[in-house]
Amino acid sequence: MANNYFRFKKFTVFQDRCAMKVCTDSCIFGACISDLLEKGEIHAENILDIGSGTGLLSLMAAQKSKAEIDAVEIDKNAFLQMKENFAGSPFSGSINPFHSDIRDFPQKKYDLIISNPPFFEGDLKSPRFASTLAKHDTGLLLKDLISEIKKRLNENGIFFLLVPFKREKEINRLFQKSGAFISGEIFLKHNQKRNPFRIIYQGSFSKTEAMNTSEIVIREGSNYTNPFIELLKDYYLNL
Numbered sequence: 001m002a003n004n005y006f007r008f009k010k011f012t013v014f015q016d017r018c019a020m021k022v023c024t025d026s027c028i029f030g031a032c033i034s035d036l037l038e039k040g041e042i043h044a045e046n047i048l049d050i051g052s053g054t055g056l057l058s059l060m061a062a063q064k065s066k067a068e069i070d071a072v073e074i075d076k077n078a079f080l081q082m083k084e085n086f087a088g089s090p091f092s093g094s095i096n097p098f099h100s101d102i103r104d105f106p107q108k109k110y111d112l113i114i115s116n117p118p119f120f121e122g123d124l125k126s127p128r129f130a131s132t133l134a135k136h137d138t139g140l141l142l143k144d145l146i147s148e149i150k151k152r153l154n155e156n157g158i159f160f161l162l163v164p165f166k167r168e169k170e171i172n173r174l175f176q177k178s179g180a181f182i183s184g185e186i187f188l189k190h191n192q193k194r195n196p197f198r199i200i201y202q203g204s205f206s207k208t209e210a211m212n213t214s215e216i217v218i219r220e221g222s223n224y225t226n227p228f229i230e231l232l233k234d235y236y237l238n239l
Contacts, residue, residue, distance in 0.1 A: 008235045010063055011089040013054045017077040020053045025188055025198045026116050028216060029162040030060035031231045032186060032200055033114055037065040042158055044112035048072070050102050050145065055082035055095070057114055060235065062091035067112070069095045072105050102140065102148050113149050113159040117142060142171065146178045150205055158183075158204050165196040175201075181208040187215040 005014045006022040015021050036042045044067045049058045052071035062069055071086070073079040079099040086095045098105065117140075140148075142163075149159050159180075163171050165187070175182055184202030189195070196215065217225050224232075224239070233239040 007237060008059075009237055010235075011059050011085070011091070013056050013059065013085050014081055015054045017081040018054045019075065019078065020116075022054060022056055024218060025162065026056055027060075027232060027235065028188060028218075028228070029114075029116060029160070029198075029200055030057045031235060032216075033057070033112075033160050034060045034064035035231065037061060037067070037112075042112065044110075044158075046070070046108075046110050047112045047114065048108075048110040048152060050113065050115040050148070051117060051140075052082055052097070053078055053116070055085045055097070057116060058095050059085065059089055059091060061114070062089075062094050063234070067094070070098060070108075070110075071095055072098045072100050072102055074099075074101050103144070107151050109154045109157070110152055111154050111157050113153055113157065115145060115149070115160075116162045117145050142167075143174050143178075146174055146180065150178060150180070153205060156204070156206055158202060161201045161203075163199050163201060165199055168199060171201070175203065178205075180205055182211060183208040184212045185214075187213075189215060189217045191219050192217050 004016040005012055013022050037044065044065065047061055047067045047069045049069060049071040052058055052073045055071055058069045058071040061067065071082060073082055076099060079097065083097040086092050086097055153159060180203045182201055182203040186200040187196035188198040188200070190197060216227060216231070218228050219225060229239050
């Protein structure tokens, strides 16, 4: 059973009422985005976090940037817990929690949109509705998510998505169909001997000339790799 909370260096994420718990790949995802914000490699005065769940990504981004963040979550229990997580953090003044289906959310324009979307569209459904909704795209298909991002992104805005590696071909077709341009791919691996299990996509709807591809390997033997430690050291208590 997952812990009821996950304590980071500057905030704590309670998760007992959320279908999707804090996991290593979501932490890497949030840290990658936040690192780019902190270094000024991407600029954002406002950020939209779609399907915020526990609020982890918003909290990580708030730790490293001065952007105003709107965090949207459809599940009421998750929303209430997310709201409490924000209120208990040092960053409550910069994060706005919303209980809404993104399709009903006002079409405000954003500099940066981030989402860790449902993973298992079309796979066997869980009998628990909340878990099904969080994991299986029951409420919002991946193609619809990309469409919602396109509606809300500024002309020069950037989006980031975390997607299972097994859906690489499918999502690249969806990007092409939607007119999205991918400027970055980061492949996440458990170790160097295994295939990637997640992909972090960086993209926009403006023409991009260059495409950067890299990988993050989590462990070498039983130890975290140096790149992983460097990325997460400002968040994980034990690094």
